[in-house]
Amino acid sequence: MAEALDAEPTRVAARRLLEGLPEAPTILDVGCGAGGMSVLFAEELAAAGARIVLVDATEHLLAEARRVVGAAAGDKATVETVHADVADTRLLDMLPPADLVWASRVLHHLPDQQAALDILARLARPGGLVAISEGGLDFNCLPWDLGIGRPGLEERLLAARGEWFAEMRAGIPGSVSMPYGWNIALQQAGLGDIDSFGVLIHHPAPGPDVLREFVVERVSWFADVAGDRLTAGDRETAAALLDPANPAFLGARQDLFLLGAKTIHCGRRP
Numbered sequence: 574m575a576e577a578l579d580a581e582p583t584r585v586a587a588r589r590l591l592e593g594l595p596e597a598p599t600i601l602d603v604g605c606g607a608g609g610m611s612v613l614f615a616e617e618l619a620a621a622g623a624r625i626v627l628v629d630a631t632e633h634l635l636a637e638a639r640r641v642v643g644a645a646a647g648d649k650a651t652v653e654t655v656h657a658d659v660a661d662t663r664l665l666d667m668l669p670p671a672d673l674v675w676a677s678r679v680l681h682h683l684p685d686q687q688a689a690l691d692i693l694a695r696l697a698r699p700g701g702l703v704a705i706s707e708g709g710l711d712f713n714c715l716p717w718d719l720g721i722g723r724p725g726l727e728e729r730l731l732a733a734r735g736e737w738f739a740e741m742r743a744g745i746p747g748s749v750s751m752p753y754g755w756n757i758a759l760q761q762a763g764l765g766d767i768d769s770f771g772v773l774i775h776h777p778a779p780g781p782d783v784l785r786e787f788v789v790e791r792v793s794w795f796a797d798v799a800g801d802r803l804t805a806g807d808r809e810t811a812a813a814l815l816d817p818a819n820p821a822f823l824g825a826r827q828d829l830f831l832l833g834a835k836t837i838h839c840g841r842r843p
């Protein structure tokens with residue numbers, strides 16, 4: 574659902590990353606998930622002969638990624654999958670040198686983000702581009718006053734999710750802090766021409782049906798991870814918003830929207 578909602582604005586980013594690559598580039602999509610970005614890469618390739626290598630630690634996502642990226646690539650690119658852990662230094666022997674190394678929202682899952690970025694940098698061939706999507710602006714989806722419970726629920730869900738995230742990171746075995754921003758991390762990985770750009774994701778209300786489904790899933794996940802960090806009143810409100818039999822059910826609202834941004838940080842291997 575997220576990929577369906579992100580696809581058009583993210584396509585502009587895919588085009589921008591492909592600009593200046595050789596005509597038949599080798600692209601690594603590391604932590605590819607269900608393959609949404611590589612579908613866009615495949616669709617935006619200017620010519621045949623490219624090689625797209627999808628890497629992920631979750632087998633069922635990798636299988637789905639192969640299916641959708643293969644369909645999008647047709648005869649334009651070969652699509653391969655590699656089931657691996659990004660933190661594994663053997664990755665360097667398992668993957669071909671790439672013109673573009675893409676890693677979206679995967680580094681923050683790893684115990685040592687800088688060490689993982691160092692590996693990604695070495696996966697690029699000299700002159701190759703490393704682009705990561707991390708950070709940006711959280712999605713906002715809900716009206717401030719939902720007509721049930723205390724107004725401002727989304728801000729409290731986001732704050733609770735922020736605390737959960739910090740605990741999740743601290744709880745990863747071998748977790749190492751990275752007390753600086755991604756531009757510095759790219760620099761420390763030995764990359765040059767450091768740059769970043771934003772992708773605005775905006776679906777004004779009422780948006781497509783998938784938007785309502787997405788918001789229901791998102792609030793459900795937030796309520797789960799927030800747990801006891803929410804007051805009993807907010808937990809009750811969230812339960813009513815997620816109950817299809819309740820008049821307050823989010824999935825029936827016509828005033829949900831999606832507004833947020835992704836940041837893409839890039840560096841080039843000298």
Ligand SMILES: C[S@@+](CC[C@H](N)C(=O)[O-])C[C@H]1O[C@@H](n2cnc3c(N)ncnc32)[C@H](O)[C@@H]1O
Nearest residue numbers: 604605606629630631657658659677678679682
């Ligand atoms: C939040 S999803 C992002 C998926 C996709 N790149 C995107 O931006 O939509 C994180 C992905 O990273 C994968 N992942 C998490 N830890 C990993 C690891 N150590 N090695 C390889 N993949 C990992 C997960 O299986 C998941 O597909």
